[in-house]
Amino acid sequence: MDMEALREIQAYAYWFFSLALVIFLCGYIFHIYRSQIKGTRDYEKYGRLALDDELTDSLVEAREEKTENPKKES
Known part of the structure; x- marks a missing residue:
């Protein structure tokens, strides 16, 4: 494999991973937006976390207590 072929593969890999990261970022932003709209999580109160x-x-947020599973087998 010559150097030009390696450069071409590198360029295609760069664009593929860049596109994949953009898609993941957009999905994460959509997830945060949707959970804020649904009311399952209030992300605006985390804005004061650095100040407080x-x-x-x-x-x-209040800490949730974990309970043991009663169906746990020994």
């Missing part, structure tokens, strides 16, 4: 970073400040 003292130990005495209130939590952004």
Whole structure:
């Protein structure tokens, strides 16, 4: 394989991965937007997270307690 063929493969790989990353980014933005609209998560309150970073400040979200699965076999 000569150098020009390697450069061509590199160029195609660059554009493929760039396009894939753009698609993933758009999907992530759509997911955040949709969950904000549905009301399952409020991302606007995370905007103050950098400002309210003292130990005495209130939590952004309440912590959920994990319960053990009662059907767990020994």
